[in-house]
Amino acid sequence: MEQHELNAILDALKVISEKIDERFEKIDERFEKIDVRLDLLEQRMDERFERLEKKFDGFRVEFREMQETVDYLASKNIQHEKEIALNSN
Structure with missing residues (x-):
């Protein structure tokens, strides 16, 4: 693979990672x-x-x-x- 293709994959993974982080923040x-x-x-x-x-x-008190x-x-x-x-006897 060329360096350009590796950088594109890393960039895509970074974008996906940021989206996942945003979703986790919303969930938090x-x-x-x-x-x-x-x-x-x-x-x-309580x-x-x-x-x-x-x-x-x-x-309870009343009872x-x-x-x-x-x-009594x-x-x-x-x-x-x-x-x-x-008295009656």
């Missing part, structure tokens, strides 16, 4: 944008999970208080029924 930019979007989504989900945890904590009230009223009802049973 897209991945960076996706990464930023995923980070934002993760933050939003905030929402925190809100849900607080809401469930509130429900526990309601259960204590039901237990049930015990009072049993005491009252025992008194009625004693």
Whole structure:
């Protein structure tokens, strides 16, 4: 091969290499944008999970208080029924 043909091949390879580099840069930019979007989504989900945890904590407290009230009223009802049973005998 002549030097001219080798230079033409090298130039063609250089052009192809530059195009591949440009495409990889575009792909890198897209991945960076996706990464930023995923980070934002993760933050939003963390905030929402925190809100849900607080809401469930509130429900747990209300449920526990309601259960204590039901237990208290049930015990009072049993005491009252025992008194009625004693008084009716």
